[in-house]
Amino acid sequence: MSIKEAKLIVNEYDLSTDESSFEIVLEALEKFGSARAVLLEGLKPQYKYLKKISKLLAMLDEKPQSDVEAQKISSLMYEIYTTVSNDSKSTGEDIRELMAAINVRKTFNPSDKELWVMNYLGGREFILNITYQEPNALERKIKEAINKYDNLADTPRQETIQNKSINDLAIQRY
Incomplete structure (x- = not known):
């Protein structure tokens, strides 16, 4: 960051x-690292109608990506709960049986990341008890x-490590 x-x-x-x-500048x-990055960010469509200082303030006020993802997963979990709850009320079946029977992947089409996060937090049982969660605590757990999940994606899988070791041994033999 320079004065220039x-x-x-x-x-x-x-x-x-x-x-x-x-x-503010x-x-x-x-936040963005360089003047070029700030100017490129200002070209995005969501800032199109903003001028001068209001454009910079809007760029600084934007939520981080993890917050957006956490809110999306949180709303998906609430949506699953309300769907199962409403079906339970209308059919008279036990909510736990309906939760066990629902195919979340087909019905709600979540990404692999969203599924992993929901399962990590406790899966269907956690979703059944979601109304007892304080919203900020829920988003913090999701984050x-x-x-x-992001750290797991960065580390190589165990099979890959083992296969690489086997390949290294085979190379050393020859």
């Missing part, structure tokens, strides 16, 4: 050079599970 990059953004967005505007530089 900050001045570039100030000139591009035709901002005043008062202290508060400059602080520096905060945007810190932690998303981080675990």
Whole structure:
């Protein structure tokens, strides 16, 4: 972050050079890393109608991707619960039996990541008790599970490690 990059953004967005505007520009530089990244972010369609400082403030106010994913998974879990609950009320069947019988993958079409996170948190039992969860605590648990999933995706699978070791041994023999 340099003053030169900050001045570039100030000139591009035709901002005043008062202290508060400059602080916002520096905060945007810190978040996005460079003036180029800030300017590219400002070209996105959601900021199309915003001008000057309001555009920068909107860019800084955007939620991180993990928050968006956590909210999406949370709403999916609530949707599964309400669907099963409504079916239970209408048919008179036990909600646990209906939850066990529902094919979540076909009915709601979740991604592998969403399924993994829901199963990690406790699966169908957790969804049945979702109304007892405090919303912020639920999203925090979901974010932690998303981080675990992302860390699992970064590490190679055990079979891959074993196969590589076998291949290395075969190479050493020759």
